[in-house]
Amino acid sequence: MSEPAAPFISFLSDYGLDDVFVGVCHGVIARLCPQARVLDLSHGIPRHDVLSGALALRNALPYLPAGIHLAVVDPTVGASGRDARRAVALRTAEERRILVGPDNGLLALAAERLGGVVDAVDIGRSPQRLEPVSATFHGRDIFAPVAAALAGGEPLADVGDPIAIDGLATVEISRAQADADGLRAHVLAIDRFGNVILDATHAELGAAGLRLGTDLELVAGGSRHAARYAATFADVARGELLLYEDAERMAAVAVNHGSAAQTLGLERGAPLDVRIA
Amino acid sequence: MSEPAAPFISFLSDYGLDDVFVGVCHGVIARLCPQARVLDLSHGIPRHDVLSGALALRNALPYLPAGIHLAVVDPTVGASGRDARRAVALRTAEERRILVGPDNGLLALAAERLGGVVDAVDIGRSPQRLEPVSATFHGRDIFAPVAAALAGGEPLADVGDPIAIDGLATVEISRAQADADGLRAHVLAIDRFGNVILDATHAELGAAGLRLGTDLELVAGGSRHAARYAATFADVARGELLLYEDAERMAAVAVNHGSAAQTLGLERGAPLDVRIA
Amino acid sequence: MSEPAAPFISFLSDYGLDDVFVGVCHGVIARLCPQARVLDLSHGIPRHDVLSGALALRNALPYLPAGIHLAVVDPTVGASGRDARRAVALRTAEERRILVGPDNGLLALAAERLGGVVDAVDIGRSPQRLEPVSATFHGRDIFAPVAAALAGGEPLADVGDPIAIDGLATVEISRAQADADGLRAHVLAIDRFGNVILDATHAELGAAGLRLGTDLELVAGGSRHAARYAATFADVARGELLLYEDAERMAAVAVNHGSAAQTLGLERGAPLDVRIA
Numbered sequence: 022m023s024e025p026a027a028p029f030i031s032f033l034s035d036y037g038l039d040d041v042f043v044g045v046c047h048g049v050i051a052r053l054c055p056q057a058r059v060l061d062l063s064h065g066i067p068r069h070d071v072l073s074g075a076l077a078l079r080n081a082l083p084y085l086p087a088g089i090h091l092a093v094v095d096p097t098v099g100a101s102g103r104d105a106r107r108a109v110a111l112r113t114a115e116e117r118r119i120l121v122g123p124d125n126g127l128l129a130l131a132a133e134r135l136g137g138v139v140d141a142v143d144i145g146r147s148p149q150r151l152e153p154v155s156a157t158f159h160g161r162d163i164f165a166p167v168a169a170a171l172a173g174g175e176p177l178a179d180v181g182d183p184i185a186i187d188g189l190a191t192v193e194i195s196r197a198q199a200d201a202d203g204l205r206a207h208v209l210a211i212d213r214f215g216n217v218i219l220d221a222t223h224a225e226l227g228a229a230g231l232r233l234g235t236d237l238e239l240v241a242g243g244s245r246h247a248a249r250y251a252a253t254f255a256d257v258a259r260g261e262l263l264l265y266e267d268a269e270r271m272a273a274v275a276v277n278h279g280s281a282a283q284t285l286g287l288e289r290g291a292p293l294d295v296r297i298a
Numbered sequence: 299m300s301e302p303a304a305p306f307i308s309f310l311s312d313y314g315l316d317d318v319f320v321g322v323c324h325g326v327i328a329r330l331c332p333q334a335r336v337l338d339l340s341h342g343i344p345r346h347d348v349l350s351g352a353l354a355l356r357n358a359l360p361y362l363p364a365g366i367h368l369a370v371v372d373p374t375v376g377a378s379g380r381d382a383r384r385a386v387a388l389r390t391a392e393e394r395r396i397l398v399g400p401d402n403g404l405l406a407l408a409a410e411r412l413g414g415v416v417d418a419v420d421i422g423r424s425p426q427r428l429e430p431v432s433a434t435f436h437g438r439d440i441f442a443p444v445a446a447a448l449a450g451g452e453p454l455a456d457v458g459d460p461i462a463i464d465g466l467a468t469v470e471i472s473r474a475q476a477d478a479d480g481l482r483a484h485v486l487a488i489d490r491f492g493n494v495i496l497d498a499t500h501a502e503l504g505a506a507g508l509r510l511g512t513d514l515e516l517v518a519g520g521s522r523h524a525a526r527y528a529a530t531f532a533d534v535a536r537g538e539l540l541l542y543e544d545a546e547r548m549a550a551v552a553v554n555h556g557s558a559a560q561t562l563g564l565e566r567g568a569p570l571d572v573r574i575a
Numbered sequence: 576m577s578e579p580a581a582p583f584i585s586f587l588s589d590y591g592l593d594d595v596f597v598g599v600c601h602g603v604i605a606r607l608c609p610q611a612r613v614l615d616l617s618h619g620i621p622r623h624d625v626l627s628g629a630l631a632l633r634n635a636l637p638y639l640p641a642g643i644h645l646a647v648v649d650p651t652v653g654a655s656g657r658d659a660r661r662a663v664a665l666r667t668a669e670e671r672r673i674l675v676g677p678d679n680g681l682l683a684l685a686a687e688r689l690g691g692v693v694d695a696v697d698i699g700r701s702p703q704r705l706e707p708v709s710a711t712f713h714g715r716d717i718f719a720p721v722a723a724a725l726a727g728g729e730p731l732a733d734v735g736d737p738i739a740i741d742g743l744a745t746v747e748i749s750r751a752q753a754d755a756d757g758l759r760a761h762v763l764a765i766d767r768f769g770n771v772i773l774d775a776t777h778a779e780l781g782a783a784g785l786r787l788g789t790d791l792e793l794v795a796g797g798s799r800h801a802a803r804y805a806a807t808f809a810d811v812a813r814g815e816l817l818l819y820e821d822a823e824r825m826a827a828v829a830v831n832h833g834s835a836a837q838t839l840g841l842e843r844g845a846p847l848d849v850r851i852a
Binding site: 027029031033038058060061062063064065077080081084085086212213214252253254255256265266267268278 | 313314315316317318319320321322324325326328329332345346373374375376377378381432433434435438439
């Protein structure tokens with residue numbers, strides 16, 4: 022039922038939508054590859070938060086058409102010397118998607134989810150970049166024009182210089198640990214509803230003896246809170262806490278019609294103990 | 299002057315743009331119906347605020363091309379038992395538009411504006427849904443894929459099970475009442491400028507004896523404020539209150555270069571008395 | 576490598592994304608010119624801030640395809656008498672772009688950057704406007720439908736009445752002044768990262784004796800702050816101030832991993848003295 026699809030680019034950043042940064046990158050793409058379709062994944066990644074961006078990309082890409090996936094969260098943009106990061110384009114093993122962005126770990130979790138990287142090029146001196154390259158807006162001057170060239174059919178080898186796959190940057194993510202009382206988890210991310218995503222999978226919850234319907238105690242920052250392991254928000258009363266499996270099959274904590282992050286006083290990276298009550 | 303148009307989908311939600319929820323729904327649609335054009339109506343509906351979403355849809359749809367209108371404000375997503383709501387797709391009498399979303403009243407005012415519903419199906423177990431269906435993200439797993447299938451030409455009868463039209467959920471909206479002193483109105487919505495939209499029509503203002511240029515007294519929470527019935531913001535001095543007919547021909551209150559909601563201390567649903575000074 | 580491009584419209588406003596204003600304008604365009612491609616430049620211009628909108632348009636347009644450029648920041652929408660502003664469509668000398676918006680200075684800097692205006696029409700009574708025209712939402716009723724008509728091929732002369740180019744509104748922007756101690760600059764804009772854009776060009780910094788690597792003193796509101804003239808954020812330690820040339824080649828001040836606007840207590844228009852330490 023589909024016509025031949027236009028080349029597909031997705032775009033994620035921490036640029037926000039208040040300034041014209043995102044619009045200008047769209048403009049650069051529209052000039053260089055007018056036939057591309059560009060999907061904004063989100064531009065609300067917390068500023069400079071490479072890990073949040075990496076998790077968002079990993080979780081979202083499987084739901085997107087295969088194509089060019091442009092991502093910019095780039096705290097050391099333009100730096101030279103020991104702070105310098107490379108600008109890269111990577112081809113993944115599965116579906117031969119191409120990820121374009123800074124080599125600071127932002128692309129690492131998505132690449133891993135897609136079977137790893139099979140080809141990588143350094144695009145910092147790409148013939149496709151816009152001259153003069155500014156020191157602070159590589160989204161406009163390097164990443165967007167390279168993504169547009171790739172969407173237009175340019176081979177990966179022609180947009181940069183080949184680099185070794187095993188030298189690519191990675192990010193560290195915490196892992197929940199089972200203990201005698203249950204599970205010590207950590208906050209991976211907090212969404213706009215104040216729902217708290219933990220570093221434990223569905224399987225790890227089960228291994229720690231947690232079952233749907235179990236009454237729980239959550240310990241955060243020394244405070245104890247009653248909760249229940251439930252399927253969805255409305256399974257507990259308004260204002261009450263629940264542990265649930267989120268749409269990515271990760272453990273998460275929410276308050277029905279409220280904010281778990283606020284109720285528990287949690288920030289990204291903080292520990293949270295989950296115990297059977 | 300137009301080519302044959304691509305299938306058209308509009309999308310409204312309370313997902314916000316900080317997370318990838320909206321981008322992932324776009325991705326699902328782009329995979330299933332790449333030729334569809336998707337218009338983001340707004341994703342800034344206040345969280346869980348079904349009535350605000352219903353009003354926004356009602357006001358906006360007449361200005362959009364006829365097509366598939368996807369809307370998700372879904373406080374009881376995934377619930378079972380007495381909190382459960384159905385997931386539905388509805389065809390309207392006028393223009394044969396199709397509304398897709400939760401059956402919690404969100405679609406009711408738009409459907410009414412478009413001549414009522416002529417066909418309805420329950421899509422909770424649609425063959426088009428993405429398996430496994432998560433408990434918390436039906437936008438991705440049910441609503442977006444069904445909208446994409448409909449945009450791709452799938453008949454309504456093939457995406458769900460027929461249900462009775464008179465069992466569909468509705469929402470209650472307040473109505474202003476004329477009284478001896480003028481009009482008792484209520485706050486239907488507040489926009490990003492702090493303009494306060496009331497539950498009175500142009501005709502109801504006239505019936506209460508209000509005319510353009512009339513000096514008014516507005517009574518909110520026991521406080522009295524001078525205002526004028528004017529055509530537009532700049533018809534009163536900076537910082538002064540005006541009553542005006544908004545772009546939907548509803549009565550509204552604003553402060554020129556300010557926020558009426560803040561000046562009057564009003565929230566959604568609050569009463570406001572409009573009197574001739 | 577490109578197919579014939581669809582007609583191109585860019586759209587900038589202060590409408591925000593919380594309400595359906597932007598979505599409704601997109602709907603109006605999609606009905607009147609379904610083949611147009613619409614690029615959202617930003618809808619986060621501070622409310623009523625014509626100068627910020629004018630600067631954003633000027634900086635962004637050179638990166639966008641030539642086309643129809645719709646912009647709405649319109650504090651006196653619908654006013655009559657001495658507050659009234661015209662609604663206009665302007666053709667620029669370079670690239671024959673067409674700017675559509677209120678004649679309050681919003682379009683002036685972009686027009687100047689594009690070689691000035693060669694044709695101008697008043698579209699306030701355009702045959703393309705949507706009747707009845709509301710007093711408060713000319714984006715929907717005048718600007719969007721006229722932009723759509725122009726994108727669909729309507730000649731400029733057919734969407735409005737010709738007006739004199741030298742009567743078009745302008746905006747005043749400050750200019751930095753060299754003095755004995757260095758440079759007195761002013762805040763032109765503040766971006767979402769708290770970076771402060773100044774009214775001095777790269778050339779003016781050089782003329783004031785400032786060179787990359789120079790240690791500086793910034794004086795704002797009577798307080799003195801150490802800073803360095805650097806190429807990019809990571810060239811100074813976290814939390815430290817730098818003066819840099821931004822992506823538009825304007826002088827700007829930032830804090831690495833922080834907010835210069837907050838550190839220096841600066842708002843739009845405030846003076847900032849830049850001295851060699």
